[in-house]
Amino acid sequence: MDEVVTMLALAVFIMSSPPAVVCVTNLQEPCISVFRQALQSDHCMVRIKCLQTLLSIFQHPCRRVATPYIQGLSPIVIEHLYVAASTKDTLTETQVAVVVEEMKVVESLVQLADETHKFTLLKILVPIMVSYLLEVTAVPSSSRALKTLHEYALQRLIKIGPQHPESFRSIMSSSSQLKSRLSEAVKHSQQNTMQANQDKMQTTFSQAAVPTIKLKMDFSNFTR
Numbered sequence: 001m002d003e004v005v006t007m008l009a010l011a012v013f014i015m016s017s018p019p020a021v022v023c024v025t026n027l028q029e030p031c032i033s034v035f036r037q038a039l040q041s042d043h044c045m046v047r048i049k050c051l052q053t054l055l056s057i058f059q060h061p062c063r064r065v066a067t068p069y070i071q072g073l074s075p076i077v078i079e080h081l082y083v084a085a086s087t088k089d090t091l092t093e094t095q096v097a098v099v100v101e102e103m104k105v106v107e108s109l110v111q112l113a114d115e116t117h118k119f120t121l122l123k124i125l126v127p128i129m130v131s132y133l134l135e136v137t138a139v140p141s142s143s144r145a146l147k148t149l150h151e152y153a154l155q156r157l158i159k160i161g162p163q164h165p166e167s168f169r170s171i172m173s174s175s176s177q178l179k180s181r182l183s184e185a186v187k188h189s190q191q192n193t194m195q196a197n198q199d200k201m202q203t204t205f206s207q208a209a210v211p212t213i214k215l216k217m218d219f220s221n222f223t224r
Contacts, residue, residue, distance in 0.1 A: 003038050004049045010034060011053045019062045032072045039076050044094040051077070051101035055108055066112075074109060077102050078124060085131040093145040100152050103129065107156065110164075119167045126160065126171050129153040130178050133185045154185050 010031050014022050022028065038050035054073060060066040084091065084099045091099070103125070110121045132153040134142055139150070161168045172179045 003034075003041065003043075003046050006034060007038055007050055007053050011056060014057055014065065015060065019065050022065055023068075028068055032069060035069070035073055036076065039073060039080070044098050047098050048101050051098070051105050055101075055105055058105065058108060058112065070109065070112075074106070077105050081106065081125075081128045085128055088132060088146065088149065091145050091149065093148065096145045096149045099132075099149060103153070103156065107160070110160075118164065119170075122160070122164060122167045123171055126157065126168065127175070127178060129157050129160075130182055133181055136184050136188045139188065150185070154189060157182060158186065 014031065022031075035050055035054060038046050041047050041050070054069065054077075057069050058066055058074075081099065081102050084095070084102075106121065106125050110118050110125065113121055130153070132149050134146060134150045139147065142150070172182070
């Protein structure tokens, strides 16, 4: 797609050119506009490529280069995450792939931010991720897309908690609903893991009980 080629070319330009060049307003604003349009594209693959490209730009070693892109584009990404939370029951697998990339982008912003802004971003990201979790009773009957979204959000929440313990604890304690939903999802996941391990062990024992060497000669008619 032309949009993808354009974005990749811009990314190479932004990442490899001197800050004095890429930070010129007459160049910077049109570049941001290209990515803004891609984020709002009707084509999921364009949005995915855009998010993957922005992930690199947001992590540019020169904050002077990265900051205008973060300030101009991250609100759109966060808005999309809120929309996905309110319409998650209708999401397709491709749309879920977009949401996963959006979560990756916001999580990268948490890592880049100072302590004050980390907490602000986590207060946005963590509740959104929890909203993607399925009710335990709904998991078996849910679509593959929703199960994928649920599992990704759950695994990231399990990682984020130990990485930012104080902020995570504060966010969870501010809402009993958040805490309850996450706890139920974690418990359900642990039970499934235990059951899968037990099934695997049972299969292994069953296979071990079957003789692995069979005699080729038939002795059924042997008599003294």
